[in-house]
Amino acid sequence: MTTLLTIIIVLFVAVAIWQLIKIFDLAQVGASNTQIADDKDNKMNGYLMMGFLAFIYIITILCFWYLGDLPLMSNSASEHGPGIDSLMAISMVVIFIVQTVTQFLLHYFAFKYRGEKGRKALFYADNNTLEAIWTGIPVIVLAGLIIYGLFTWNDIMNVDDQEDPLIVELYAQQFNWKARYGGQDNVLGKANVRLIDLDRANILGVDEGDPNAQDDVIVTELHLPVNRPVLFKMRSQDVLHSAYMPHFRAQMNCVPGMVTQFGFTPTVTTADMRETEDMKDKVLNINKIRTEKSNELTANGEEALEPYEFDYLLICNKICGKSHYNMQMKIIVETEEEYNAWMAEQTTFAKSLN
Amino acid sequence: MSATVDTHNHDDHDVHHHKETFVTKYIFSQDHKMIAKQYLITGVIVMGIIGILMSLMIRMQIAWPEQPNAVFQALLGKWAPEGVMDADIYLALVTIHGTLMVFFVLTAGLSGTFSNLLIPLQIGARDMASGFLNMVSYWLFFVSCVVMILSFFVEMGPAAAGWTIYPPLSALPMAQPGSGTGMTLWLVSMAIFIASSLLGSLNYIVTVLNLRTKGMSMTRLPLTIWAFFITAVIGVISFPVLLSAALLLIMDRSFGTSFFLSDIFIQGEVLHYQGGSPVLYEHLFWFLGHPEVYIVLLPALGITSEIIATNSRKPIFGYRAMILSILAIAFLSTIVWGHHMFVSGMNPFLGSVFTFTTLLIAIPSAVKAFNYITTLWKGNLQMNPAMLFSIGLVSTFITGGLTGIILGDSALDINVHDTYFVVAHFHLVMGISALYGVFAGVYHWFPKMFGRMMNKNLGYIHFWITAVCAYGVFFPMHFIGMAGLPRRYYTNSNFPLFDDTADTQVVITVFALIAGLAQIVFLYNFISSIFYGKKAEQNPWRSNTLEWTAPVEHMHGNWPGEIPHVHRWPYDYSKPGHDEDFVPQNVPMKEGEEELHH
Numbered sequence: 008m009t010t011l012l013t014i015i016i017v018l019f020v021a022v023a024i025w026q027l028i029k030i031f032d033l034a035q036v037g038a039s040n041t042q043i044a045d046d047k048d049n050k051m052n053g054y055l056m057m058g059f060l061a062f063i064y065i066i067t068i069l070c071f072w073y074l075g076d077l078p079l080m081s082n083s084a085s086e087h088g089p090g091i092d093s094l095m096a097i098s099m100v101v102i103f104i105v106q107t108v109t110q111f112l113l114h115y116f117a118f119k120y121r122g123e124k125g126r127k128a129l130f131y132a133d134n135n136t137l138e139a140i141w142t143g144i145p146v147i148v149l150a151g152l153i154i155y156g157l158f159t160w161n162d163i164m165n166v167d168d169q170e171d172p173l174i175v176e177l178y179a180q181q182f183n184w185k186a187r188y189g190g191q192d193n194v195l196g197k198a199n200v201r202l203i204d205l206d207r208a209n210i211l212g213v214d215e216g217d218p219n220a221q222d223d224v225i226v227t228e229l230h231l232p233v234n235r236p237v238l239f240k241m242r243s244q245d246v247l248h249s250a251y252m253p254h255f256r257a258q259m260n261c262v263p264g265m266v267t268q269f270g271f272t273p274t275v276t277t278a279d280m281r282e283t284e285d286m287k288d289k290v291l292n293i294n295k296i297r298t299e300k301s302n303e304l305t306a307n308g309e310e311a312l313e314p315y316e317f318d319y320l321l322i323c324n325k326i327c328g329k330s331h332y333n334m335q336m337k338i339i340v341e342t343e344e345e346y347n348a349w350m351a352e353q354t355t356f357a358k359s360l361n
Numbered sequence: 362m363s364a365t366v367d368t369h370n371h372d373d374h375d376v377h378h379h380k381e382t383f384v385t386k387y388i389f390s391q392d393h394k395m396i397a398k399q400y401l402i403t404g405v406i407v408m409g410i411i412g413i414l415m416s417l418m419i420r421m422q423i424a425w426p427e428q429p430n431a432v433f434q435a436l437l438g439k440w441a442p443e444g445v446m447d448a449d450i451y452l453a454l455v456t457i458h459g460t461l462m463v464f465f466v467l468t469a470g471l472s473g474t475f476s477n478l479l480i481p482l483q484i485g486a487r488d489m490a491s492g493f494l495n496m497v498s499y500w501l502f503f504v505s506c507v508v509m510i511l512s513f514f515v516e517m518g519p520a521a522a523g524w525t526i527y528p529p530l531s532a533l534p535m536a537q538p539g540s541g542t543g544m545t546l547w548l549v550s551m552a553i554f555i556a557s558s559l560l561g562s563l564n565y566i567v568t569v570l571n572l573r574t575k576g577m578s579m580t581r582l583p584l585t586i587w588a589f590f591i592t593a594v595i596g597v598i599s600f601p602v603l604l605s606a607a608l609l610l611i612m613d614r615s616f617g618t619s620f621f622l623s624d625i626f627i628q629g630e631v632l633h634y635q636g637g638s639p640v641l642y643e644h645l646f647w648f649l650g651h652p653e654v655y656i657v658l659l660p661a662l663g664i665t666s667e668i669i670a671t672n673s674r675k676p677i678f679g680y681r682a683m684i685l686s687i688l689a690i691a692f693l694s695t696i697v698w699g700h701h702m703f704v705s706g707m708n709p710f711l712g713s714v715f716t717f718t719t720l721l722i723a724i725p726s727a728v729k730a731f732n733y734i735t736t737l738w739k740g741n742l743q744m745n746p747a748m749l750f751s752i753g754l755v756s757t758f759i760t761g762g763l764t765g766i767i768l769g770d771s772a773l774d775i776n777v778h779d780t781y782f783v784v785a786h787f788h789l790v791m792g793i794s795a796l797y798g799v800f801a802g803v804y805h806w807f808p809k810m811f812g813r814m815m816n817k818n819l820g821y822i823h824f825w826i827t828a829v830c831a832y833g834v835f836f837p838m839h840f841i842g843m844a845g846l847p848r849r850y851y852t853n854s855n856f857p858l859f860d861d862t863a864d865t866q867v868v869i870t871v872f873a874l875i876a877g878l879a880q881i882v883f884l885y886n887f888i889s890s891i892f893y894g895k896k897a898e899q900n901p902w903r904s905n906t907l908e909w910t911a912p913v914e915h916m917h918g919n920w921p922g923e924i925p926h927v928h929r930w931p932y933d934y935s936k937p938g939h940d941e942d943f944v945p946q947n948v949p950m951k952e953g954e955e956e957l958h959h
Binding site: 267 | 431432434435448449452522523527528529530533536537622623624625626627629631636637638639640673674675676678679680681682704705706709712713716717720721723724727728730731732733734735737738739740741742743744745748749752755756759760763764766767770771772773775776778779780814815816817818819821825828829832833836837839840841844845847849850851852853855856857858860861863864865878881882885886889894895901902932934935936937942957958
């Protein structure tokens with residue numbers, strides 16, 4: 008019944024809009040209307056072009072004003088993070104300048120040279136100097152950005168084995184994450200999904216005969232010691248997933264049938280990050296929003312929302328099926344001691360088997 | 362060239378007195394103008410309405426997640442129990458919206474309408490090289506539309522793996538309901554679509570190369586034709602690769618091969634697949650997928666070039682630079698696909714190479730943008746609705762193109778890959794820009810297609826509401842993307858981290874809904890003008906190109922007598938030494954008149 012009602016209402020609204028347009032349309036009959044723009048139209052639209060330019064500028068300013076805090080620009084938590092952030096800032100400045108100038112020229116010209124009867128346009132077909140200038144300037148600017156970008160990229164993607172990184176496997180499946188540590192020897196045991204044996208609780212398909220595998224540790228919450236390089240080895244058991252850790256400026260797809268990798272060094276512990284001014288503001292703001300929503304919910308007799316406390320997250324960023332929107336794992340960055348204490352409590356692979 | 366024209370002149374008379382039945386005139390027509398209209402109605406209007414409705418439902422779900430909505434209940438039926446949208450159908454909507462808009466509306470709809478209408482008319486040909494293949498191309502497209510729409514009605518719902526349908530998600534029916542029959546129909550529909558697209562493209566290429574009238578050298582072609590021609594070339598190069606990817610995926614799905622699959626454990630069992638790689642599929646897909654962006658965009662830019670020049674009453678600035686930049690974009694577009702795959706697990710060195718080629722493509726794009734702006738300078742701008750949409754296109758092309766500098770940079774892409782930043786970027790640069798191209802083209806060539814004028818004031822209302830809303834939707838979206846919000850999430854309520862983006866999502870959705878309603882203005886204008894619009898004169902925009910030398914009445918063969926010969930380039934607007942501010946291409950050069958362009 009509601010369905011029928013909705014369809015009828017939607018239809019009525021559509022018909023109403025249609026009729027309004029029709030009235031508008033019919034009201035114009037009679038005038039010597041050729042449907043070709045005349046001076047009046049040119050003038051009106053010329054001014055609207057300037058109005059539109061103002062609109063573009065205003066929406067830009069509003070976005071920076073209200074949403075400028077949203078981007079995770081100031082709170083990167085990895086060694087390479089500031090490199091990416093400053094490249095981002097430089098690119099944004101370049102974009103901002105070009106955008107402001109070109110939009111101005113486009114809309115200002117549209118206003119300034121709006122047509123008038125009897126005026127003749129300037130026949131101006133080409134100018135090689137001008138063409139050379141606006142080919143040359145982008146070449147130079149882009150060359151700078153490309154070189155800067157490539158250095159940053161190579162820094163991030165080159166994993167230095169000399170640094171003795173902590174090896175962690177990120178294991179993705181519909182719709183959750185697991186992490187596997189190499190244990191005492193920091194070497195991951197061999198694994199393949201063909202070795203998965205659910206009866207023995209070997210859920211990641213780790214090779215039970217591999218000596219390196221015995222001390223591996225499998226967990227559902229990722230703990231990382233601060234300031235130690237981590238090299239993630241990623242696997243997926245079913246479909247593509249993407250391991251996205253926005254605060255660490257890190258992302259890599261998890262691909263069934265192969266092992267991908269990404270390395271970084273976390274530099275700020277979870278506890279320290281919670282104490283930064285930016286993060287305090289953000290959390291305060293989010294909790295304000297959540298309280299408002301909770302009030303609404305409790306008024307309807309539903310459960311209130313939990314207050315938000317900041318945590319680093321690993322989230323899935325490649326469409327992977329129904330619950331893609333809720334595939335996450337908490338990441339805790341802590342001091343070396345805290346990490347070691349936590350690790351000592353974990354069960355090794357050999358002991359976890361049934 | 363001239364030989365071909367002559368033979369056409371011979372059968373000219375027969376053509377005129379050929380009896381056209383309803384079926385041969387309106388259904389199985391081989392006339393390029395009728396086929397263009399068929400593409401316009403099926404591709405742009407019908408598929409466009411479905412695609413836009415889907416996007417509005419997606420936006421409503423994002424703004425008011427998991428809340429009962431009567432619209433969902435009415436339109437989605439069993440997929441929205443008690444009006445709450447199901448998570449699986451959300452992904453299906455995202456998938457089909459992308460597929461419809463990219464392929465059906467902006468590839469077949471845009472090229473099919475305007476390449477078909479304008480290529481013969483603007484180069485001075487009686488029809489396409491093969492009217493029959495042209496008809497087959499349209500009907501294959503029609504069948505692919507029907508198959509795609511049928512997939513909405515199968516038990517498990519339509520394809521839901523994203524418009525890129527990456528395997529294994531798309532290959533394994535047990536991975537999600539949308540990878541069952543719906544996905545099979547998607548693949549079948551796309552295979553037919555590609556066949557249609559290839560037939561069309563080959564026809565366009567052959568026609569442009571062989572059927573130009575006397576005097577129409579390649580450097581006298583309007584930029585529309587250059588754009589359609591190069592678009593067709595890119596299509597012929599890249600679409601077969603998508604076809605092979607689709608066929609291999611069908612093999613993996615239905616015949617147990619392992620092209621894209623290996624080592625999979627799902628729902629408690631190990632599958633037999635071994636040795637394939639999903640990354641191979643990504644390469645094949647994006648080898649089409651990226652050129653596809655330009656298949657969508659170049660025709661829109663071609664249309665814009667023509668409309669901006671005509672309505673500025675000025676030659677397009679840098680005609681040869683425009684052709685060269687089209688060629689450069691076409692070439693570069695085939696070697697940049699890897700920028701969609703920086704974090705796919707491919708070798709990081711490849712990432713460096715693709716960053717380099719990708720940022721190079723900004724150069725010809727910048728040249729085009731600057732040339733458009735210079736064309737406006739000291740013009741005598743006639744603000745017809747088509748002109749407004751063309752200026753709007755340049756604006757969104759700049760805004761959307763600039764953020765490409767960030768996404769094309771592999772280091773920056775790490776953190777914004779697959780977030781709303783990407784959604785904002787590509788919607789502005791190819792979605793909105795190309796749609797503006799379609800609108801501009803419809804307003805401009807409506808008199809040619811239907812012999813009547815569209816209402817200009819409704820056109821103004823349509824443009825200004827759409828223009829404001831387009832920025833209102835996509836400008837703030839960049840910021841929630843930079844906040845790290847992934848795309849294709851059914852709801853963000855499981856991440857308190859993103860709670861501060863929720864208000865912005867509502868604002869975006871409100872803008873989107875208004876923009877959607879504004880399209881009713883266009884629809885009304887379009888339909889009522891076909892029947893009641895003011896009768897058009899032969900050359901309403903006082904344009905130089907050949908289509909305006911043809912009579913207003915629908916006529917098989919385009920010109921009643923001989924095909925006009927061409928004596929000049931198409932952009933002699935406001936040329937010194939002429940009384941009128943336009944000199945059509947078929948007007949012979951005066952004694953002592955010089956070509957004032959290089």
